[in-house]
Amino acid sequence: MQFLFATLFVLGLGALPALAQETAAPDIGQILADRIARDKQGVGIVAGEIAGADITFVSSGKLAGDGAAVDEHSIFEIGSLTKLFTNLLLAQMVLEGRMDLDKPVADYLPRDTELPGFDGQAMTLFDLATHSAGLPPIPPELSLGDPANPYAAYGADNLAAFLAAYELPRAPGDTFQYSNIGIALLGQAISHVAAKPYADLVAERILTPLGMSETTLQPVDEARFASGHDAAGTAVPHWDFDVFAPAGAYRSTAEDMAKFIAAASGAAPSDLKPAFELMLARTRPAGSPNMSIGLGWMILAHPGSEIVWHNGITGGFNSFAGYNSESGEGVVVLANQVTQTGIEDIGFHLLDASLPLAVQPAPRATVEIDRAVLPGYAGEYQLGPEFHLTVTAENGRLFVKASGQDKFEVFPESATRFFYRQVDAQISFETDASGAATGLILHQNGQDIAGRKL
Known part of the structure; x- marks a missing residue:
């Protein structure tokens, strides 16, 4: 769940693969070791x-910073891969x-x-499953909760109150x-019709038939439960x-x-x-070129291949699962750190070697600046009709909140340019003669997107 977001500004999907000419068979061991x-x-x-019938596993790294090595029996939070279970139900x-x-x-x-409805038109199950019901990613009040464990205290009554008040x-x-709201609602509908708790349905209808004995809401063995880490490598709480x-x-x-x-x-x-x-x-179009969505699954149409996939991110974990419908080959990638470029590129590359690995970000270091300039950067900036960045200065630190998302701290690499640690993105402030910001530029994915201060 990335907050259930895969990157800061691309909700739920992660960076989409680009075309490339390289087609050599990937060396997965080297890829993981290098990463x-x-x-x-x-x-x-x-x-x-x-x-x-052949399944092979390759691993690199640790359960925790100084812990045992990870392997196919290490337990990870899989985040939005859960949505595949819900849609399979x-x-x-x-x-x-x-x-x-x-x-309806x-x-x-x-x-x-x-x-909620729209001009008398009701949401259908297919609308929810294909993320096209008109519901936002998360309820706005969710971002006011504990950022270290944001979903824990948000219950059915909270969701019911949000839905009753929301207008599509x-x-x-x-x-x-x-x-994520749409899938939570879909889970409630399935549970109501079946007259059983959601977890019982997953266990009876998916996990038991497929022999998935290591998949649960709570880890089957705490000693094998990996610690999650943020982009800075700091251990973070489980969600x-x-x-x-x-x-x-x-x-x-992974097993x-x-x-x-x-x-x-x-x-x-x-x-x-x-x-x-x-x-x-x-299927329906899924908001990106060559991308569509069925019941939960994303489908990337690419010359010579069709990749059926999904990913997931929680506070300290990143996951990818998919298969190439042309070759029949499948891939699972699980990681216990949320990094700037993620691990989705590894999954795509293993399924189609012409889809390149992501260029890894250059190391960035913070510099000392006069913290007195930070309040001049605070404010709301419009980058698109429905996309704003809200900047706040708090106790000598600068934070940025994107529309519908949590706020993240940004770090100075100059007096006017700041960078995220969660994703490979930077923000440059444009200032007037007094040093107050008049606008900003978001630098991400090779794009420079200007935002005016409101």
């Missing part, structure tokens, strides 16, 4: 490759005739549930917008979930997630095959 030892962009990473319920993708969500919830800005089905469990709560291992991908891709026989197939039977 951790040379680039300092990881604490521990485990990758699993699925080719037919939905597919099963549809096949059983208990739910209909085109029916309200049909599958208690009668007194208040849900556009018609359901109109536009892709990644939404806990209440009503948002269907969007990001599960913990798993278990490889079983899931083997079943999803058809590499391993499974009674769940019809449900996995239904997850890809209908």
